[in-house]
Amino acid sequence: MTDRQPLxxxxxxxxxxxxxxxxxxxxxxxACEDAVQEALLAASMQWPADGWPENPRGWLITVAERRxxxxxxxxxxxxxxxxxxxxxxxxxxxxxxxxEETGHGDDTLILLFMCCHPALSPPSQLALTLRAVxxxxxxxxxxxxxxxxxxMAQRISRAKSRIRATGVSFRxxxxxxxxxxxxxxxHVLYLVFTEGHxxxxxxxxxRADLTSEAIRLARILHRLLPDDGEVTGLxxxxxxxxxxxxxxxxxxxxxxxxxxxxxxxxxxxAIEEGIxxxxxxxGTVAAGPYQVQxxxxxxxxxxxxxxxxxxxxILLLYRVLDDLSPNPMTRLNMAVAAAMVDxxxxxxxxxxxxxxxxxxxxxxxxxxxRGHLLEMSGDLPGARTAYRLAAQKTMSMPEQRYLxxxxxxxxxxxx
Amino acid sequence: xxxxxxxxxxxxxxxxxxxxxxxxxxxxxxxLKESGELVGVEALADPSRTRTVKFPGSVPAVTDGPYAEVxxxxxxxxxxxVEDEQxxxxxxxxxxxxxxxxxxxxxxxxxxADPQ
Numbered sequence: 001m002t003d004r005q006p007l008x009x010x011x012x013x014x015x016x017x018x019x020x021x022x023x024x025x026x027x028x029x030x031a032c033e034d035a036v037q038e039a040l041l042a043a044s045m046q047w048p049a050d051g052w053p054e055n056p057r058g059w060l061i062t063v064a065e066r067r068x069x070x071x072x073x074x075x076x077x078x079x080x081x082x083x084x085x086x087x088x089x090x091x092x093x094x095x096x097x098x099x100e101e102t103g104h105g106d107d108t109l110i111l112l113f114m115c116c117h118p119a120l121s122p123p124s125q126l127a128l129t130l131r132a133v134x135x136x137x138x139x140x141x142x143x144x145x146x147x148x149x150x151x152m153a154q155r156i157s158r159a160k161s162r163i164r165a166t167g168v169s170f171r172x173x174x175x176x177x178x179x180x181x182x183x184x185x186x187h188v189l190y191l192v193f194t195e196g197h198x199x200x201x202x203x204x205x206x207r208a209d210l211t212s213e214a215i216r217l218a219r220i221l222h223r224l225l226p227d228d229g230e231v232t233g234l235x236x237x238x239x240x241x242x243x244x245x246x247x248x249x250x251x252x253x254x255x256x257x258x259x260x261x262x263x264x265x266x267x268x269x270a271i272e273e274g275i276x277x278x279x280x281x282x283g284t285v286a287a288g289p290y291q292v293q294x295x296x297x298x299x300x301x302x303x304x305x306x307x308x309x310x311x312x313x314i315l316l317l318y319r320v321l322d323d324l325s326p327n328p329m330t331r332l333n334m335a336v337a338a339a340m341v342d343x344x345x346x347x348x349x350x351x352x353x354x355x356x357x358x359x360x361x362x363x364x365x366x367x368x369x370r371g372h373l374l375e376m377s378g379d380l381p382g383a384r385t386a387y388r389l390a391a392q393k394t395m396s397m398p399e400q401r402y403l404x405x406x407x408x409x410x411x412x413x414x415x
Numbered sequence: 416x417x418x419x420x421x422x423x424x425x426x427x428x429x430x431x432x433x434x435x436x437x438x439x440x441x442x443x444x445x446x447l448k449e450s451g452e453l454v455g456v457e458a459l460a461d462p463s464r465t466r467t468v469k470f471p472g473s474v475p476a477v478t479d480g481p482y483a484e485v486x487x488x489x490x491x492x493x494x495x496x497v498e499d500e501q502x503x504x505x506x507x508x509x510x511x512x513x514x515x516x517x518x519x520x521x522x523x524x525x526x527x528a529d530p531q
Binding site: 121122123124127145146147148150151152154155156158395396397398400 | 417448449450451452453454455496498522523524525526527
């Protein structure tokens, strides 16, 4: 039994399956979730001491069901018994594994759809997904988001009562609503990823945990829906982006732009996996935004240097992406690609266009890109002013340091 | 997105605060706690209890009170984790105007960078 999976990992893998099995039989999701947490706790205490059960999943389901029954029993001692009996459509606790072997995956999928229900706010979707599907504890999630545990606990319990209040039932969305619902699930996983990815900079704060959690969840989803191009695209995008993590910051934690990154420090196995995934899906289905973004990341991943990059292809892909889902951020990236293909003025024209659009919440990005393009064009004082403006407006600490440094460098060069 | 909501009040405001006002603030805080948006809240002691540490000639020196002569001092603060700036402003706007003369809403820096 030496090649056994570590306990924590196994429990986290089983969490959505156990919760799914329970939630499929009771209408009270919050109570199921509590019962599963208790069963996981019991397992982490008893298994190392008493030895592992033959069938860990069956053990957890049995214990969780018992807890669920106990909870309802003590609850009904206080309140009306019948309503709770009705809410609890569970038969007697199982001593063995329930026989529906094929249902595990569906349960996990239903659970994901439930946690990412549009009735919940994005922070609630995020928190509930990490807890119910990811199997993270409330304390772990709170730590990742740097809020007190009580704040996170409140967010999760609010999400659960919202599920109860809106009467979300434990079933797969209908064929008709499925594409929209899946889009939300993908977006939530992407948010988990960026939340982790954005904060991996700096020697003090490492939140790579969230990044790997997002990748783990995307892998599960990909296993459940192997034919969905966007699911594959998202997984590939995560792998290709995360592959650059080691080169994104220098030893002091300062940001290193893509062009200056040490490509030997990229995770080439992850790049290969990402490229393989995206190559297999492109062309077989109508491309969606995640696939296109993954394709762009794949071109960067394949290039041996910034100069060696196929910018024409990247520019083309940004145009496709902007057609699929118009977004000012996409157009700013497109501006950089356009500058590489057609020169800085082509890029600056796109930046000016983005700036004119209303409701753009990206003014520091606009200034940062403009600084870069002005520098390319040789207008160093203009570039310096743009970098300074961007540094003032950004709320990212590493980015601010990076932009200040660019401005200071140009100041020295123009003196 | 985390925001620091700084509450500026006139000195001695607490003496004149009615039970209704206190309740009004407590209700607001309870609501924020319930929504999972409240990261922390603290009231500050009287400005006269302030000690300022300055560094003349790189050596720390402690003096009493803030140097600036200001009528309005920060009396307390609330740390929020909300979806966007508008939400933070909406919450700040709900502070009883008889308690605060002004509320500053300031975003916190993100320790990380955006993906690139």
